[in-house]
Amino acid sequence: xxxxxxxxxxxxxxxxxxxxxxxxxxxxxxxxxxxxxxxxxxxxxxxxxxxxxxxxxxxxxxxxxxxxxxxxxxxxxxxxxxxxxxxxxxxxxxxxxxxxxxxxxxxxxxxxxxxxxxxxxxxxxxxxxxxxxxxxxxxxxxxxxxxxxxxxxxxxxxxx
Numbered sequence: 333x334x335x336x337x338x339x340x341x342x343x344x345x346x347x348x349x350x351x352x353x354x355x356x357x358x359x360x361x362x363x364x365x366x367x368x369x370x371x372x373x374x375x376x377x378x379x380x381x382x383x384x385x386x387x388x389x390x391x392x393x394x395x396x397x398x399x400x401x402x403x404x405x406x407x408x409x410x411x412x413x414x415x416x417x418x419x420x421x422x423x424x425x426x427x428x429x430x431x432x433x434x435x436x437x438x439x440x441x442x443x444x445x446x447x448x449x450x451x452x453x454x455x456x457x458x459x460x461x462x463x464x465x466x467x468x469x470x471x472x473x474x475x476x477x478x479x480x481x482x483x484x485x486x487x488x489x490x491x492x
Contacts, residue, residue, distance in 0.1 A: 333440030343445035343478040361419040366428040429464035452486035
């Protein structure tokens with residue numbers, strides 16, 4: 333079985349621990365990070381629009397892309413070391429929710445972490461991208477809390 337583990341800054345450790353503890357023997361593990369185009373795109377746009385027409389060699393977006401790549405590789409390396417299982421590290425580029433769903437095609441399990449409001453149980457504990465992934469994943473999804481889950485007393489009262 334292929335197990336895809338979505339590695340995201342801030343919540344990756346819970347996903348890696350779940351994979352280490354729950355992955356069946358003989359499974360292939362893929363540590364997946366997605367680099368979104370937002371920040372490099374903003375740097376490219378600001379440079380082109382305001383600062384650097386005619387000087388593409390000074391585009392700060394290129395340096396931002398390079399920094400993002402280095403940060404992603406470092407995060408995947410740290411996650412792989414903590415996983416303590418053989419794994420393939422993959423860094424994709426694009427809209428995270430779309431890239432994660434595409435990477436999960438054919439997988440036996442996708443492990444993701446809650447990334448929204450973590451003070452109470454409920455649907456707001458999922459951010460936009462994670463909600464999309466949970467709703468569209470082409471395989472079973474294991475949804476983990478990045479820290480201790482709140483108690484059931486945190487469930488909001490029913491609407492009137």
